Amino acid sequence: MADRDTNTAEALFRAFRDGFRWDGVAHMPYKEDGSAPFKAISRQVLFEDPSQGCQLRYFEMDADGYSTLERHEHVHAVMILRGRGHCLLGDEVREVKQFDLVTIPAWTLHQFRATRGEPMGFLCMVNAERDKPQLPADAEVQALRRDPKVAAFLDGKAG
């Protein structure tokens, strides 16, 4: 093995632990304030090697938690890793479960929700260099709500 710190066996082999944590990976809960557009979600960056064009992150929501409803130019390649819940993608609501794959295309509104009374976690592969997410305008969300299935999703009542 090379002798750089990042190439020690301890840095190269990182064990999975109970509760979906990994050795040597920082667990970063998102700090909520009154206007937080997300709920009960945390991030762990699993891989961010500067020689790679992408990073691999693990996001997890507690039961009833949700990610931010947002869009951006960069694509997200998602695999559900833990539990089940629902995903809104454009105007489509789908139930998703462990190991299902979701592609978030450019500029497509998306949100994940842990709707099944259990935590839901997912891997997200993303370009290392990427644009910032944008939030939808209120009018756009109201238009989306005309679909009862989308409204139920946004109200945390996805069937």
Added chain:
Amino acid sequence: MADRDTNTAEALFRAFRDGFRWDGVAHMPYKEDGSAPFKAISRQVLFEDPSQGCQLRYFEMDADGYSTLERHEHVHAVMILRGRGHCLLGDEVREVKQFDLVTIPAWTLHQFRATRGEPMGFLCMVNAERDKPQLPADAEVQALRRDPKVAAFLDGKAG
């Protein structure tokens, strides 16, 4: 949703199926010949969006199967997704199990083996543009074998 074929809901939501297969993902067994430096391994490319700098693939070995012992400049970011087994990385042999993380640095010999009487599968994130793998010289393998733990691994008898 956009109306390109690649942006249909069917293309964006791909369900996980029994036996670690996914809807819309081709299962590609590697064809072995007499001199094959791998055994009983298959590949499924889960994500290969041209806008992303990396691809995410899933490799699986049957019980007693193994990947090619090789090295290359590009880095592999690996998560074990199914089962358990062993990994050789440089001169280090480690047991690995579901959801463990392994970083394969540049130019480091590596091999995965399904040593536990069950299939072992792993995700591998890799740059879309990358160099070809190189096989070690016989003399290098013989030198590695001086370590009994490495020799046992290469003989399919990792403890």
